[in-house]
Amino acid sequence: MIFLFMSIFARFFQPGWTGVNERTFIAVKPDGVQRKLVGEIVRRFEKKGFKLVGFKLEQVPEDLLREHYWDLRNKPFFSSLIRYMSSGPVVAMVWQGLDVVKTARKMLGETNPADSLPGTIRGDFCVEVGKNVIHGSDSVESAQKEISLWFRQSELHHWESSSRNWIY
Numbered sequence: 001m002i003f004l005f006m007s008i009f010a011r012f013f014q015p016g017w018t019g020v021n022e023r024t025f026i027a028v029k030p031d032g033v034q035r036k037l038v039g040e041i042v043r044r045f046e047k048k049g050f051k052l053v054g055f056k057l058e059q060v061p062e063d064l065l066r067e068h069y070w071d072l073r074n075k076p077f078f079s080s081l082i083r084y085m086s087s088g089p090v091v092a093m094v095w096q097g098l099d100v101v102k103t104a105r106k107m108l109g110e111t112n113p114a115d116s117l118p119g120t121i122r123g124d125f126c127v128e129v130g131k132n133v134i135h136g137s138d139s140v141e142s143a144q145k146e147i148s149l150w151f152r153q154s155e156l157h158h159w160e161s162s163s164r165n166w167i168y
Contacts, residue, residue, distance in 0.1 A: 017140055020168055023053065023094055024101045025137045025146035030088030032133035033057075037125055038091050041134065044107060044121065045095050049167040054094030054147070054156045062086055068149060077130075084130065092150045098168065101143050104136045 017023065026045070028038050042052070065085045072078050095104065109120030113132055116123035126132045137143035147156075161167075 017144065020098045020164075021096060022098065022100050022140060022143075023096045023147060024104050024143045025135075025150060026093045026095055026104060027135040027150075028091040028093075029085060029131075029133055029135060030090060031084075031131040032125075033089050033091055035125070035133070037121075037133060040125075041121060042093075045093075045104070048097075048103065048107065049163070050095040050097035050100055050104075051159075051161050051164075052093060053096050053158070054151050055091070056151075056155065057089050057091050059088070060086055060090050064149065068146065080130075094147050094151060094156060101137055101140050105138060108134055108136045 026041075028041055032038065032041065045052070062082055065082050066073070069078065069081060069085075072081065075081075097103075107121060109116030109122035109126075111122075111132060112129045113122045113126030114129075116126070118124060121134055122132050137146050
């Protein structure tokens with residue numbers, strides 16, 4: 001019995017990108033910042049129980065956007081996507097918690113707001129795909145890449161949440 005408990009404990013509390021230490025990259029896009037949705041989005045992630053470990057507001061340089069959206073470079077909308085993302089400030093965040101990548105994607109809703117359920121961020125605040133308010137990593141691997149692209153290690157904070165024992 002003790003061995004079982006210790007193996008479960010080790011799985012959930014080991015360092016790195018697993019268990020409660022999993023991280024995801026979330027960005028509130030220029031339309032979300034302009035519409036003053038940042039606080040509501042942060043509130044939803046906090047209420048879910050995730051821990052904010054990185055946060056910044058910035059006017060994103062085009063070279064960073066081109067690298068971030070590299071996989072979409074051959075799509076016909078690539079240039080307009082870069083213009084849209086550089087049209088105003090973006091709030092970049094790193095959230096940490098158990099299955100945060102998968103859960104955050106569900107919280108965001110579908111890329112096309114018309115396909116998003118009420119209660120999701122896009123379902124509640126978006127109308128068209130070209131202005132869908134928020135970006136979230138789609139896998140742990142993407143999260144690792146995106147976080148390292150947008151944040152220096154010194155910009156990520158390691159702290160203990162007093163609510164951790166009430167969530168996990």
